[in-house]
Amino acid sequence: MTKIGKFRVADGLYLIEIPEANLCVQCGCPADSVKHLMKRGLIIPREKNGVTCETGPNAVLLSDVLVQNGSFANLAEFPVLQMLYRQGMILPKHPNNTGVKPMLIGLAEQVAAQIEYIYRGNYGLVSEEEIMATGVPEATAREMMRLKLRFAFGKISPADELLETRIVDSEPVEIRNGVFIRRLRLNVFEFRYENETVTVDLNLAPHESYSAPYPLGFHHIRREYFAVIHSGEGDGWNVNRPCMSSILMFQGKIYLIDAGPNVLYSLTALGIGVNEIEGIFHTHAHDDHIAGFTMLMRSDHRIRYYATPLVRASVARKLSALMAISEKNLFDYFDVRDLAFDVWNDIDGLEVKPVFSPHPVETSILMFRTLWEDGYRTYAHFADIVSLDVLKAWITDDDAAPGISQTCFDRVRDTYLTKFHIKKLDVGGGMIHGDANDFGADPSDKIILSHTSAELTNEQKEIGSGAPFGMVDVLIPTSQDYLHTYALDFLKAYFPSASICDLNILLNNELLTFNPQSILLRDGVIADEIYLILTGNVERIQSKMGIHNILSAGALIGEISALDGVASSGTYRAANFVQALRLPRSLYIQFVKRNSLYADIKRLQSKREFLQETWLFGEVVSYPTQNNLAKSMRFCVYAANEVFPREVYSDIFMVREGRLERYVGDRVIESLRPGHFFGEECVLFSKRGGYRIRAAEDTSVYRIPGDMLINIPVVRWKLFETYQKRMEIEVTVGLDAAS
Structure with a gap:
């Protein structure tokens, strides 16, 4: 009988179980990995010592690369939350709180990135100074920080206090209880327990992608004057529905509200191509609202990014850690348009008002309106909110204590109950999500209940409607083609x-x-x-x-x-x-x-076809x-054995015919054939990698100006993805040579 169980869960996602060692490792953590495990029955509800909880992995093996084929490869926030809270590993007096912590396993830089990303995912901005740097007045920043500390039980704790880590390289490293792991090559790992070994390959094939855990079908959506497409009503745990999101159509243009996991899959199901997206309105930086961010970089134009500076700063802190990219460069892929809090911001006739929403990270609920014959038609998107009962319990007159003032509570309650034609609500419950009962007397024309993994109760059904994926609410129909x-x-x-x-x-x-x-x-x-x-x-x-x-x-x-x-x-x-x-x-x-x-x-013609x-x-x-691009391309020829000079070019070199070899020291690490390229590090960062290029045979190349490429988000993103993967290979080759 084998002692190591290996389960292929989905493309780029595996589970390794070693019951004798009390170890279960989730290998790879793309978006919605927890939902995939639930769907396959590898996470199930159970009762332990009379306490209801879930099973699941207690360690995560990270991908060597940040991104694969355009999607985030390492999104450990929800897997870690599942271990800490749904399994109970952090809950006081829970039978699964045995002192064993969730573990992150991987390359040193990937583990460090995940620690910072999870930290920012828990807290967002972590000081009054960081909040004030976004233009928030000092008194308001103090009020926001008091609320944040109440969510955090009074203390901002480093993520590494909650997690164990193991750094993996070519030499075997013990994970726990006699289980060892070593890295064989890029994204390929070997587990060993006693006399058994199992290999896991986390690489995606060139045209593979991380899959969604739910089917969506296809929908044919008419472009309207002002309408809401309901593109997600679930939460980070709902295995059958995308996470809460909406798509606005205004005067034939397409705007997203948030970009959760598998957003490209949702857009495809709705018949919307990424080039059609005019802009995105962003509420906050939790993974169920941000995991699809890279998909919006797969456009040939810079999509407009609408958020308050407060939310944008929180997003930048988290994504810069996750992507190993500086905050100042992160939004080069987007056309950033800041929104002011508590006023109507006019966007070509579509008006939006963001309002601060109590949540562990900086969050805006969003209100939209546009003028029509009988006044304004309105839509409100309330993700994420918190129940009024929770907030009421946090009211305190002590200005120095974690919590909120009565004035703040009254302001939140009044905002929640503002009348709109359509209002979509987070009713996920618990300490950090909303409660449908708060809206029993809401005067809005239509209320949609969202952000939940549970079926609506009869009481909730009396308050609000559901919204199947792809349903459209038309606020102003179009009379145009x-x-x-x-x-x-x-x-x-x-x-x-x-x-x-x-x-x-x-x-x-x-x-x-x-x-x-x-x-x-x-x-x-x-x-x-x-x-x-x-x-x-x-x-x-x-x-x-x-x-x-x-x-x-x-x-x-x-x-x-x-x-x-x-x-x-x-x-x-x-x-x-x-x-x-x-x-x-x-x-x-x-x-x-x-x-x-x-x-x-x-x-x-020939250049375009190429x-x-x-x-x-x-x-x-x-x-x-x-x-x-075709007009700007220059044709160059290099003779066999000719070595490219080690310069910092401002161009990308793309092989037209022949073959180039990319090598470090005396070792060839990559063969570049027609359609392959090099020079991405020069274009992106004005620096040269530790490799050299030699023509293995007579070779023709096109030189393409880098300043044209960095303004095409989809191309710039692919250059970045290639850079990340090649850097990991160069590091591996250097380590092998040193050993």
């Missing part, structure tokens, strides 16, 4: 020299809707029409070459095939509901000739951006 507006904006950007009357020739064509998983254009087929994607996502697949890219709004499907009468070099398939403008081949050819565009298109077939540029990046 936003799809033609999108199409005209794209065509103007693509063909700036064409007259409006000529663009209208293209615009006066059929709008089509493609069902999920239907094929728009097959590999090897000559396109009879071109499709301008207006909403949704399209997969571009060349399985023989290992290419699988996602194209979003603004992509042109089949242009080169139609213009030149050549077979398509890939298959294009709808990933969700896709809406597109159909451009007949004959009409498009006439339009190109009429506006003398063919020479420019042909001149850039970019489209690469991992770095193949997805999301729009037609005009690809054209600008």
Whole structure:
């Protein structure tokens, strides 16, 4: 009988059980890892000594890299919370509180990053000085800190007081009770107990992604004037629903409220591509509202980031620890737009008022309104809040004691009961979430109960409604056709020299809707029409070459095939509901000739096709951006055995043909073939890594200016992800050489 049990839970997520050693290790911790374990029956409710609690892992093995294929690889906040509170490892007099602490296992830098990230996830900003640095007056900062200390039981405690750690490298390290672990290579580990060994590989394949624990199906959403799409009503423990979130549609534009785990999966299910997102409104920095943050970096434009400076500072502290990136560089991926507390901030006609909400970390509840014929139409998003009974028990006249004043309590209560047309509430209960009973007399037209893993009780159902995923509440219906507006904006950007009357020739064509998983254009087929994607996502697949890219709004499907009468070099398939403008081949050819565009298109064709077939540029990046990149690319040739000088370049070097070798010392650590690149550390940080580059054979490369790339979030993020992975390999090679 084996002593080590190994369970594959999901892509990049495993569980190692060694009952004799009282050790259960969660290997990998992507977003919603606890939900995956619950779904597989590896975390279950039980009763121990008459106390209800949960089973589960008591240690977490971290990934060697921060990010894999665009998603956070190490999100240990909820796994640790599950151990401390739901298993009871920290609760006084709980039978599972035996003195054994949750353990984090991994590389020194990853463990340190997780300690700081969990610390900031528990507390946010940790002093009056940090709060005041965001522009909050001293008296208000003192009031906020008193409340924070009450949530924290009177003390801000370092995360490492609650956790054990083990640093893993190539030599075996004892975890606990005779169980050893060692690192074989990047993200590959070996567990040993007595005479048994088990290997765990946490690497994702190039086109794998961390999966969601729940199915969502596909939804076809009409773009409205002012409406709310309900994109999540669960919490961090609900295995069947995404975490509480909403999507606002305003004048045809898409705005997110928070970005929780698997946000890209939710957007795909709703037929929304990442390039369609205008902005995100952010409430606070807990993982169930922030874990999908990196997905918003997969756009070809800087998405607007709306939050109060207080919330933004809290988010920056946490994410900078998690991502090993400085706070000043963190928001380079976004267009930051600060919101002022307690006033209506006008955003192109959509007004938003953030109000401070009592919570362990800095939090804003958000109120939205826009003018209409009978006054304002309004929506309120109350995540996260706390029950009035909890707050009332914390009222104290002692200005120096943790707690709140009567004035603060009255202000919170009055805010909670403000009337809105639609109000979505956190009713998760406990010490840090809301209670539906506080809203029994709420005058709002419609109340939606959210942020819970439990089914609504009959009493709660009498107070508020539920909201299945994808349900839409329309506050102001549209009388416009936003799809033609999108199409005209794209065509103007693509063909700036064409007259409006000529663009209208293209615009006066059929709008089509493609069902999920239907094929728009097959590999090897000559396109009879071109499709301008207006909403949704399209997969571009060349399985023989290992290419699988996602194209979003603004992509042109089949242009080169139609213009030149050549077979398509890939298959294009709808990933969700896709809406597109159909451009007949004959009409498009006439339009190109009429506006003398063919020479420019042909001149850039080979470069654009090359970019489209690469991992770095193949997805999301729009037609005009690809054209600008193609114009700026310089072609260079290097002879076999030629060594690149060790300089700090401002360019990315991308292999066109041939092969380069990347090596440290005398050891080749990577072979760079067509589509591969180097130089990301120079572009991102103006520094050079510890490697050298040599042409293994006659090789041609494109040099692409770095200053263009850092302004394309999806490309910049991929450069950062590549940098992180290569740095870990270089460190490993250096350690091996030293030993």
